[in-house]
Amino acid sequence: xxxNNNVSADDWRRHGQEHFLKGVSLMSSRYYPYNENxxxxxxxxxxKKFSLCTNDLxxxxxxxxxxxxxxxxxxxxxxxxxxxYIENNNSSPLSGM
Numbered sequence: 705x706x707x708n709n710n711v712s713a714d715d716w717r718r719h720g721q722e723h724f725l726k727g728v729s730l731m732s733s734r735y736y737p738y739n740e741n742x743x744x745x746x747x748x749x750x751x752k753k754f755s756l757c758t759n760d761l762x763x764x765x766x767x768x769x770x771x772x773x774x775x776x777x778x779x780x781x782x783x784x785x786x787x788x789y790i791e792n793n794n795s796s797p798l799s800g801m
Contacts, residue, residue: 718749
């Protein structure tokens with residue numbers, strides 16, 4: 705276990721994500737809206753904004769359907785606890801991940 709993965713049980717970012725994100729497959733990806741009516745999403749843990757705008761997060765980890773997004777920092781903090789599996793996404797790989 706990495707030092708970053710010792711997240712306390714009362715960490716402010718926790719709010720039941722284990723019910724829908726525990727053990728799921730994720731892809732490292734450039735942000736894309738879930739559907740044509742959405743312009744942004746938020747990290748499922750810390751709430752940072754993902755969008756196509758320059759000032760927002762443009763890369764991170766998403767579920768295969770693109771519905772749930774996780775920023776790099778929260779991914780690193782929770783990856784061992786949540787047992788995420790990273791799938792290859794050759795269309796939009798992230799550097800340094």
